[in-house]
Amino acid sequence: MGIFKKNKNKIVDGQNLENKKSKKLIKIEKKIRKKNQKRNKYIVGMSKSRHNFLHSLKSLYNKHQINEEFFEELEEILIMNDISMNIVMEITDAVRDEVTINKVSDPEKINEIIVDKMFLSYANKTHSKTTLNLNDNGLSIILVVGINGVGKTTSIAKLTNLFKEQNKKVTLAAGDTFRAGAVEQLSIWADRLEVECVKPSKNQQDPSSVIFDSIKKAQENNSDILICDTSGRMHNKVNLMNELNKISRTITKNAPNATLETLLVLDATTGQNGIAQAKIFKKDAKVDGIILTKMDGSSKGGIVLTIKDTLNIDVKFIGLGEKVDDLAEFDLEEFVNGLTKEL
Numbered sequence: 001m002g003i004f005k006k007n008k009n010k011i012v013d014g015q016n017l018e019n020k021k022s023k024k025l026i027k028i029e030k031k032i033r034k035k036n037q038k039r040n041k042y043i044v045g046m047s048k049s050r051h052n053f054l055h056s057l058k059s060l061y062n063k064h065q066i067n068e069e070f071f072e073e074l075e076e077i078l079i080m081n082d083i084s085m086n087i088v089m090e091i092t093d094a095v096r097d098e099v100t101i102n103k104v105s106d107p108e109k110i111n112e113i114i115v116d117k118m119f120l121s122y123a124n125k126t127h128s129k130t131t132l133n134l135n136d137n138g139l140s141i142i143l144v145v146g147i148n149g150v151g152k153t154t155s156i157a158k159l160t161n162l163f164k165e166q167n168k169k170v171t172l173a174a175g176d177t178f179r180a181g182a183v184e185q186l187s188i189w190a191d192r193l194e195v196e197c198v199k200p201s202k203n204q205q206d207p208s209s210v211i212f213d214s215i216k217k218a219q220e221n222n223s224d225i226l227i228c229d230t231s232g233r234m235h236n237k238v239n240l241m242n243e244l245n246k247i248s249r250t251i252t253k254n255a256p257n258a259t260l261e262t263l264l265v266l267d268a269t270t271g272q273n274g275i276a277q278a279k280i281f282k283k284d285a286k287v288d289g290i291i292l293t294k295m296d297g298s299s300k301g302g303i304v305l306t307i308k309d310t311l312n313i314d315v316k317f318i319g320l321g322e323k324v325d326d327l328a329e330f331d332l333e334e335f336v337n338g339l340t341k342e343l
């Protein structure tokens with residue numbers, strides 16, 4: 001090869017390398033931007049919980065020396081934050097140990113112990129899996145269940161938005177044929193998000209048959225993801241569970257190769273009531289994860305720890321506002337940061 005050609009090749013190689021580097025840099029910047037956006041979402045969405053927690057701890061430190069009354073009040077603060085008794089004991093025991101064994105009395109150090117224990121109480125539980133079980137080469141079906149008003153339909157819109165950002169093709173199924181207006185609500189979201197929504201062909205059509213039609217449509221459309229809305233109310237609880245199980249059977253029978261992920265939606269502002277609902281759903285239906293909505297409206301973020309502790313179901317998404325992009329994948333680190341930043 002002549003010297004000119006050799007040098008030219010070197011220049012081209014150098015340019016390729018530079019191009020590669022700048023592409024990589026753009027990718028890294030995008031990643032950092034996304035991470036910061038996510039962090040901000042948690043910080044803004046959890047401000048009510050955080051301020052409540054901060055305020056209670058500050059007044060605890062102002063009011064008491066570290067004595068038995070201090071521990072009792074710390075327990076109360078944690079309980080009032082919807083944290084389960086198990087974790088409350090774990091946290092207060094750890095603080096007690098540090099105080100008695102290592103003579104810690106600095107509030108900042110005590111805060112550190114509280115934050116650490118919160119993190120570990122979640123992270124140490126078995127099978128923490130916050131990602132969805134999705135099919136890489138075919139259809140994934142997500143069934144969204146939960147009692148009325150918890151935020152199912154809105155969360156479906158938010159999920160659709162997330163998937164669209166990942167360039168996934170989404171079809172929606174208007175499976176809530178029970179409540180007047182429910183089909184229209186989903187269909188308005190579908191128009192806004194420019195995705196197809198399969199609706200009942202007649203009033204009060206059997207939800208399973210709408211799901212059947214939507215599976216066919218999603219397959220026809222070559223969709224990556226089919227998200228199914230369901231009704232939150234029926235004549236009674238048994239009817240609701242029977243209906244959901246019938247829908248699940250329709251899915252497994254008619255889309256045997258698709259993955260199925262059932263997400264239970266819980267409203268964070270309902271506290272222990274939400275935990276009771278989850279127990280019922282867990283007992284009678286298959287639940288693969290939780291979407292915890294309205295965290296922005298709750299002042300008791302501790303509910304996340306309680307869900308994991310008492311139900312051992314993973315929170316997979318968290319609703320941090322009413323806008324379509326106010327849904328974040330659950331991230332333990334961001335959650336604990338959102339709850340305890342400024343402590």
Ligand SMILES: Nc1nc2c(ncn2[C@@H]2O[C@H](COP(=O)(O)OP(=O)(O)OP(=O)(O)O)[C@@H](O)[C@H]2O)c(=O)[nH]1
Nearest residue numbers: 148149150151152153154232293294319320321322
């Ligand atoms: N602030 C806030 N509001 C939310 C969030 N998620 C849902 N909402 C609101 O909760 C209300 C009920 O939401 P829907 O999505 O209609 O609830 P649903 O579970 O589908 O209700 P049914 O169809 O009646 O069973 C709406 O006003 C939503 O805007 C959230 O994360 N934060």
Ligand SMILES: [Mg+2]
Nearest residue numbers: 152153176182
């Ligand atoms: Mg709905």
